Amino acid sequence: MKINAIAVGGTIDKIYFDAKSKYEVGEPAVRKMLVDLPIHLDVEITPLMAKDSLEMTDADRADIVRAVESSSSDKILVTHGTDTMPETARALAAVEGKTVVLTGALAPAIFKDSDAQFNVGGALAVLQSKESGVYIVMNGQVFDALNVRKDRALNRFLSLD
Amino acid sequence: MKINAIAVGGTIDKIYFDAKSKYEVGEPAVRKMLVDLPIHLDVEITPLMAKDSLEMTDADRADIVRAVESSSSDKILVTHGTDTMPETARALAAVEGKTVVLTGALAPAIFKDSDAQFNVGGALAVLQSKESGVYIVMNGQVFDALNVRKDRALNRFLSLD
Amino acid sequence: MKINAIAVGGTIDKIYFDAKSKYEVGEPAVRKMLVDLPIHLDVEITPLMAKDSLEMTDADRADIVRAVESSSSDKILVTHGTDTMPETARALAAVEGKTVVLTGALAPAIFKDSDAQFNVGGALAVLQSKESGVYIVMNGQVFDALNVRKDRALNRFLSLD
Amino acid sequence: MKINAIAVGGTIDKIYFDAKSKYEVGEPAVRKMLVDLPIHLDVEITPLMAKDSLEMTDADRADIVRAVESSSSDKILVTHGTDTMPETARALAAVEGKTVVLTGALAPAIFKDSDAQFNVGGALAVLQSKESGVYIVMNGQVFDALNVRKDRALNRFLSLD
Numbered sequence: 001m002k003i004n005a006i007a008v009g010g011t012i013d014k015i016y017f018d019a020k021s022k023y024e025v026g027e028p029a030v031r032k033m034l035v036d037l038p039i040h041l042d043v044e045i046t047p048l049m050a051k052d053s054l055e056m057t058d059a060d061r062a063d064i065v066r067a068v069e070s071s072s073s074d075k076i077l078v079t080h081g082t083d084t085m086p087e088t089a090r091a092l093a094a095v096e097g098k099t100v101v102l103t104g105a106l107a108p109a110i111f112k113d114s115d116a117q118f119n120v121g122g123a124l125a126v127l128q129s130k131e132s133g134v135y136i137v138m139n140g141q142v143f144d145a146l147n148v149r150k151d152r153a154l155n156r157f158l159s160l161d
Numbered sequence: 162m163k164i165n166a167i168a169v170g171g172t173i174d175k176i177y178f179d180a181k182s183k184y185e186v187g188e189p190a191v192r193k194m195l196v197d198l199p200i201h202l203d204v205e206i207t208p209l210m211a212k213d214s215l216e217m218t219d220a221d222r223a224d225i226v227r228a229v230e231s232s233s234s235d236k237i238l239v240t241h242g243t244d245t246m247p248e249t250a251r252a253l254a255a256v257e258g259k260t261v262v263l264t265g266a267l268a269p270a271i272f273k274d275s276d277a278q279f280n281v282g283g284a285l286a287v288l289q290s291k292e293s294g295v296y297i298v299m300n301g302q303v304f305d306a307l308n309v310r311k312d313r314a315l316n317r318f319l320s321l322d
Numbered sequence: 323m324k325i326n327a328i329a330v331g332g333t334i335d336k337i338y339f340d341a342k343s344k345y346e347v348g349e350p351a352v353r354k355m356l357v358d359l360p361i362h363l364d365v366e367i368t369p370l371m372a373k374d375s376l377e378m379t380d381a382d383r384a385d386i387v388r389a390v391e392s393s394s395s396d397k398i399l400v401t402h403g404t405d406t407m408p409e410t411a412r413a414l415a416a417v418e419g420k421t422v423v424l425t426g427a428l429a430p431a432i433f434k435d436s437d438a439q440f441n442v443g444g445a446l447a448v449l450q451s452k453e454s455g456v457y458i459v460m461n462g463q464v465f466d467a468l469n470v471r472k473d474r475a476l477n478r479f480l481s482l483d
Numbered sequence: 484m485k486i487n488a489i490a491v492g493g494t495i496d497k498i499y500f501d502a503k504s505k506y507e508v509g510e511p512a513v514r515k516m517l518v519d520l521p522i523h524l525d526v527e528i529t530p531l532m533a534k535d536s537l538e539m540t541d542a543d544r545a546d547i548v549r550a551v552e553s554s555s556s557d558k559i560l561v562t563h564g565t566d567t568m569p570e571t572a573r574a575l576a577a578v579e580g581k582t583v584v585l586t587g588a589l590a591p592a593i594f595k596d597s598d599a600q601f602n603v604g605g606a607l608a609v610l611q612s613k614e615s616g617v618y619i620v621m622n623g624q625v626f627d628a629l630n631v632r633k634d635r636a637l638n639r640f641l642s643l644d
Contacts, residue, residue, distance in 0.1 A: 118279065125290070274593070360589050363622075446605060451612035
């Protein structure tokens with residue numbers, strides 16, 4: 001079973017450029033996890049875009065849906081910024097016959113206290129546990145694509161119901 | 162949905178006592194994760210025993226099975242040493258009506274490069290994704306309790322088939 | 323011997339605000355080190371300003387000189403942005419009867435691979451080893467205030483000679 | 484100025500062997516720091532022995548003194564177990580014409596919360612700040628070789644006076 005990890009940007013992949021004192025989206029954090037951790041999975045990484053999720057447009061979401069649909073894999077991990085992750089999950093909800101899991105991080109993967117490894121661990125496990133469907137894994141929880149929102153004031157994901 | 166996390170020891174919980182230059186099983190690593198990471202789950206931690214898994218006896222396994230069966234929760238995380246985790250999974254395979262996921266770590270949770278957070282993230286996600294059954298989450302993979310072994314030379318988990 | 327740690331900002335103290343996807347100067351990183359590490363020193367922390375060193379003006383430097391001169395301590399640590407650290411060191415070079423050590427970090431203290439602890443360890447040791455004078459500790463080296471520059475292309479500190 | 488880093492073992496270099504659930508002295512931690520951190524120093528590493536400091540004998544101390552005396556460098560870093568570091572410092576106190584700094588760590592360098600980088604940063608700075616003499620850098624403090632003890636109950640270093 002090959003997993004396709006599509007990186008579209010977001011906090012999880014943020015790095016810091018000292019020269020400019022600025023924070024930018026870097027390499028997919030999942031790539032480094034596959035090196036640093038004792039993971040034995042066949043994962044192909046696709047760096048699709050490198051965007052803050054607040055800057056993501058409908059055209060970007062259409063590109064993500066297309067990438068998921070056209071992927072040769074039916075197990076797709078999408079690493080994504082947190083702010084509009086539920087919107088992208090909804091855009092992906094129509095995809096059929098695949099398991100798609102979106103995750104990201106509230107703190108960049110390069111931070112000492114990042115939730116990135118924990119979240120990606122959860123997302124990869126859901127990909128192997130669910131036959132099909134679209135899910136978000138954040139805050140230790142597994143959400144259905146159509147039943148999740150991010151509360152930006154609380155900085156956490158919640159069910160709609 | 163309340164999750165019961167039963168800690169029985171193993172590498173994941175190992176700490177180091179400088180005075181004795183020895184490595185011993187300490188507090189459940191999951192407890193610190195619930196503090197350090199933005200996890201929003203109702204988890205009750207039960208420190209059942211604190212053993213290297215190589216030292217675990219049949220009586221210990223019977224105690225673990227009893228603790229799982231008598232738990233008021235039907236979603237049980239078991240953090241466990243890696244060497245005999247498959248044996249304990251098999252002992253638990255007869256438990257009915259509950260989802261039980263065993264995980265641990267190849268490097269202690271207090272190590273910079275530990276797989277503990279990644280593994281526990283995966284285990285918690287499987288608890289929420291599977292109706293029932295007994296599973297091991299290690300190396301990024303989700304194994305059925307009756308189809309997994311640890312290859313100690315390779316220091317990784319593999320399917321039997 | 324009391325040490326006065328004056329924080330003026332810079333990469334070492336940078337944190338990340340998820341809500342705004344922006345990187346800003348936060349609490350003095352030295353404060354957290356005094357909690358996290360087994361340090362037994364009498365250190366008083368003075369958060370003087372919170373600036374990227376590229377935005378630091380002559381007026382800011384005059385404020386720093388004044389803070390150093392008026393400090394009740396004669397052992398002063400200054401945590402500072404790296405880009406103009408040598409300029410501030412030169413501004414401080416006229417201070418008499420005190421040992422002043424400037425340091426900072428090329429990667430924020432909250433990053434897994436930050437040089438912050440290593441650098442501050444060096445700076446605190448120089449404070450205790452030199453009778454008086456102004457020094458920069460970066461890249462594992464101890465530089466005299468009047469014999470140091472930052473090569474921004476190489477992202478490292480070098481002696482002038 | 485070349486620095487010679489002589490590693491003799493101790494907690495700083497401890498690693499963990501999962502297979503045996505045991506903790507052993509591994510590679511000199513300083514070697515990895517020179518790779519991981521932006522250090523620009525000419526350091527030659529000499530792995531002399533790999534001992535818990537409680538197991539160190541007078542013969543071992545004589546070997547360390549000989550290695551320091553015969554080193555082509557006159558700036559010597561000794562990474563050492565903490566329990567008998569003061570004894571070795573005293574054995575080295577007779578060395579003339581060199582600066583010798585001993586350090587180590589209360590938690591192994593591979594631990595998330597290790598003081599290893601902080602301590603080695605301090606030790607390297609003292610090597611560059613003192614003309615000659617033998618020093619211990621621990622707990623953020625710089626101790627004279629003849630005026631330091633480790634209080635094992637408090638797990639910290641103290642001056643004799």
